[in-house]
Amino acid sequence: MALVLLRLRLAILRRGRGSGGAAQRVWFLLSWAIALVLGLGVGGMTALAASSPGPSGDLLVVLVTTVVFLAWLISPILLPGLADEVVDPARLEQFPVRPRDQVLGGLLGGLVGPTALFTFLAAVGPVVADGASVGARLVTVVFAFVFTVMCVSGARSVQALLTGALRSRRGRDLVLVLGGVLGLGAYLASQAVHDVTGAIVALENSAVVGVLGWLPSGALGHATIDVREGMWLLATLRLLVALGTVALFLTAWSWALGRRVRGVSAPAGARRTAGGPQVELGLFPPVLAALEPTPARAAAAQQLRYYLFRSPQAVQGGLLPFVIAVVFAHTAVASGGVVVGAAAMAAFVAAVSTAFINVFGYDDAGVRYLVQGAAPMDQVLRGKSLALLGPAIAVLAVFVLVEAGLTNAWGEVLPSLFVGSAVLALGAGIGAHVSVLTPQNRVSRQIAKGRALLTAFAVLAVMAVAAAAVVLAAQALGEAIGTTAAAGALLVLAAAVTWLLLRTAGSALDRRPLRLLRLLGTD
Amino acid sequence: MTAIDSTGVVKAFGEHRAVDGVDLAIPTGSFYGIAGPNGAGKTTLIRMITGLLLPDEGRIAVDGVTVWPDPTPAKARLGFVPDNPVLFDRLTGAEMLQYAGLLRGLDPDVVLRRTQELLRVLDLEGDSDKVIADYSLGMTKRIGLAVALLHSPRVLVLDEPFGSLDPVNTQVMEEMLQRYRDGGGTVVFSSHVMDVVERLCDRVCIIEAGRVRAEGSVEELRSGRSLQAAFVDLVGGRDLEEGELSWLSSSSA
Numbered sequence: 001m002a003l004v005l006l007r008l009r010l011a012i013l014r015r016g017r018g019s020g021g022a023a024q025r026v027w028f029l030l031s032w033a034i035a036l037v038l039g040l041g042v043g044g045m046t047a048l049a050a051s052s053p054g055p056s057g058d059l060l061v062v063l064v065t066t067v068v069f070l071a072w073l074i075s076p077i078l079l080p081g082l083a084d085e086v087v088d089p090a091r092l093e094q095f096p097v098r099p100r101d102q103v104l105g106g107l108l109g110g111l112v113g114p115t116a117l118f119t120f121l122a123a124v125g126p127v128v129a130d131g132a133s134v135g136a137r138l139v140t141v142v143f144a145f146v147f148t149v150m151c152v153s154g155a156r157s158v159q160a161l162l163t164g165a166l167r168s169r170r171g172r173d174l175v176l177v178l179g180g181v182l183g184l185g186a187y188l189a190s191q192a193v194h195d196v197t198g199a200i201v202a203l204e205n206s207a208v209v210g211v212l213g214w215l216p217s218g219a220l221g222h223a224t225i226d227v228r229e230g231m232w233l234l235a236t237l238r239l240l241v242a243l244g245t246v247a248l249f250l251t252a253w254s255w256a257l258g259r260r261v262r263g264v265s266a267p268a269g270a271r272r273t274a275g276g277p278q279v280e281l282g283l284f285p286p287v288l289a290a291l292e293p294t295p296a297r298a299a300a301a302q303q304l305r306y307y308l309f310r311s312p313q314a315v316q317g318g319l320l321p322f323v324i325a326v327v328f329a330h331t332a333v334a335s336g337g338v339v340v341g342a343a344a345m346a347a348f349v350a351a352v353s354t355a356f357i358n359v360f361g362y363d364d365a366g367v368r369y370l371v372q373g374a375a376p377m378d379q380v381l382r383g384k385s386l387a388l389l390g391p392a393i394a395v396l397a398v399f400v401l402v403e404a405g406l407t408n409a410w411g412e413v414l415p416s417l418f419v420g421s422a423v424l425a426l427g428a429g430i431g432a433h434v435s436v437l438t439p440q441n442r443v444s445r446q447i448a449k450g451r452a453l454l455t456a457f458a459v460l461a462v463m464a465v466a467a468a469a470v471v472l473a474a475q476a477l478g479e480a481i482g483t484t485a486a487a488g489a490l491l492v493l494a495a496a497v498t499w500l501l502l503r504t505a506g507s508a509l510d511r512r513p514l515r516l517l518r519l520l521g522t523d
Numbered sequence: 524m525t526a527i528d529s530t531g532v533v534k535a536f537g538e539h540r541a542v543d544g545v546d547l548a549i550p551t552g553s554f555y556g557i558a559g560p561n562g563a564g565k566t567t568l569i570r571m572i573t574g575l576l577l578p579d580e581g582r583i584a585v586d587g588v589t590v591w592p593d594p595t596p597a598k599a600r601l602g603f604v605p606d607n608p609v610l611f612d613r614l615t616g617a618e619m620l621q622y623a624g625l626l627r628g629l630d631p632d633v634v635l636r637r638t639q640e641l642l643r644v645l646d647l648e649g650d651s652d653k654v655i656a657d658y659s660l661g662m663t664k665r666i667g668l669a670v671a672l673l674h675s676p677r678v679l680v681l682d683e684p685f686g687s688l689d690p691v692n693t694q695v696m697e698e699m700l701q702r703y704r705d706g707g708g709t710v711v712f713s714s715h716v717m718d719v720v721e722r723l724c725d726r727v728c729i730i731e732a733g734r735v736r737a738e739g740s741v742e743e744l745r746s747g748r749s750l751q752a753a754f755v756d757l758v759g760g761r762d763l764e765e766g767e768l769s770w771l772s773s774s775s776a
């Protein structure tokens with residue numbers, strides 16, 4: 001039966017090559033070629049590292065196996081769509097297949113694929129290291145194979161354990177948040193580590209290699225170093241750590257299959273919450289509760305609900321750019337002062353955040369409701385476009401105050417706030433037009449990538465020009481009436497221009513609401 | 524007086540004429556069924572009636588208001604519940620109803636009162652604080668119906684309304700629709716389920732290949748048979764050939 005499942009896996013792989021036309025065939029062959037080239041490249045790197053005894057080489061070998069192993073464990077969570085359909089217990093439960101056979105077949109199938117090829121080649125690199133004995137070379141091949149089995153079994157057990165959770169809305173939300181946090185963490189880390197050599201030296205001198213060498217992720221990487229240096233007992237102990245991990249993964253995988261039959265992973269029934277009588281319109285967050293409930297404010301309330309924090313996708317696309325903008329604008333402050341930094345931050349947010357440039361992006365079928373329900377689309381657009389202006393100005397104010405404190409430029413606080421707010425307001429107006437002209441459905445991901453890229457560059461350019469124009473005008477006018485008064489006047493002017501931009505974008509949308517549905521793919 | 528009046532409505536997608544010259548006069552205050560096999564053009568026709576799809580030819584009026592080229596005034600008189608209701612699924616049920624009411628220009632107090640009543644009647648009160656994305660399909664259907672009824676439309680159009688509802692909620696929905704009709708409203712719904720059509724509707728139209736094959740009262744179309752039998756006779760049934768699937772008669776162990 002395990003062989004039947006292996007054949008199923010091979011059939012799925014063949015489907016990748018299969019009848020889907022030349023492009024699919026090319027992609028199939030290309031994926032194997034890329035895995036081969038990358039695997040040889042990383043394997044060559046570990047071979048070089050293993051050839052140079054010392055802390056740097058050891059660190060590299062252990063780090064490579066650790067990173068590859070962690071990537072295998074995370075991939076089922078971040079990229080569930082990449083998994084074949086063999087592992088999902090629901091796919092096989094109707095057939096007479098024992099859990100043991102499912103696990104064995106799934107493991108064999110997982111060992112046949114481009115990613116497994118890459119993993120084996122990356123781990124087997126030290127086999128050609130200088131100075132290794134024949135015995136060490138042979139054992140290194142065994143280590144590489146066990147490492148590959150450990151990676152595959154780890155990924156498959158994670159996938160089997162989470163298969164129900166990842167299909168749920170909360171599971172998908174968690175994946176999005178995790179992806180965003182990892183991406184943001186990687187970006188901030190790349191910003192923080194300026195001295196790569198220094199960081200490597202610090203790692204070499206720390207206990208990192210020693211600790212990783214006894215963890216499943218780095219044990220086999222360290223074991224190749226041990227056998228090179230003739231420390232066979234240590235290598236054997238590390239091999240046992242890896243084999244024990246494989247056994248643990250296979251047990252967890254088998255347990256996950258059984259758990260479904262026992263009914264533990266079945267979706268929980270709808271939990272009833274105590275819904276007492278409502279005495280006010282709960283749609284409106286407290287910040288909007290005091291205002292008159294108009295369609296525009298209702299749309300703003302809906303938008304705020306989505307971005308704070310009902311829709312993880314909206315959080316990713318709308319709020320994470322704020323963090324990047326702060327990092328980006330901090331460097332602008334160093335070269336141009338707080339006013340320039342505030343303008344740069346505002347321009348970046350308005351050009352990149354979906355809260356400004358794609359206000360219908362996360363509504364999906366909701367947009368169809370708006371059109372079908374004859375909602376006043378000009379008011380809806382206005383509400384959505386202005387919804388996040390308040391939070392954006394609040395972030396801007398914090399940024400300006402912190403930067404003014406750091407650079408002791410308290411005199412620039414008001415002009416910076418005015419200039420930044422003016423740029424954000426213009427961004428809301430320009431974004432409203434972009435949202436109507438080239439809306440993108442970020443939920444269904446029906447996005448024309450070429451058009452999206454072109455739009456992104458165009459909006460960035462427009463916002464850069466707008467920010468530069470506001471800053472230059474503030475400077476020029478400031479010589480006559482003072483910087484603060486000039487910046488204030490420009491804010492009033494920007495508000496008027498934004499009002500005009502929102503009106504024209506709203507009119508365009510009201511004239512052709514079905515076009516919006518068509519472009520969003522919800523018609 | 525007609526609630527929906529369509530004359531010579533045509534819609535083609537490329538070479539395929541999904542709706543091919545449909546004339547309908549749906550009386551005000553009636554319970555009207557649109558039946559037809561899969562791909563007959565029912566949903567396309569409904570989308571044109573509800574102002575979501577522009578016809579290539581013909582004229583449609585809802586409650587005396589011409590739908591095209593500007594469907595907004597007609598939409599104000601309509602409530603529409605699609606097969607899979609389209610809503611803002613990250614709002615809670617209560618928030619969605621409030622949003623819908625404010626977009627329709629209703630007074631906030633009216634919105635609040637109707638929201639509570641609809642949630643209670645549709646047995647969604649306990650789940651009113653849950654986001655719609657976490658609703659079952661049956662609950663989504665019920666909140667979709669609540670959204671469509673909130674502004675008390677003159678005409679209510681439903682696309683396959685009873686699928687995925689349990690018997691209790693089916694009965695509640697039927698009673699709500701009957702009460703709505705008794706109050707002067709018109710209910711138009713499409714369905715494959717002939718016994719539902721037979722039980723609820725005053726009049727039925729059967730569409731096949733984009734054309735009206737038959738239209739009249741349920742009694743007229745039945746002609747002494749069940750409506751299911753009349754439907755199959757009209758659109759043509761399919762029988763298994765002698766000997767086909769004969770292996771099903773013996774167990775394979």
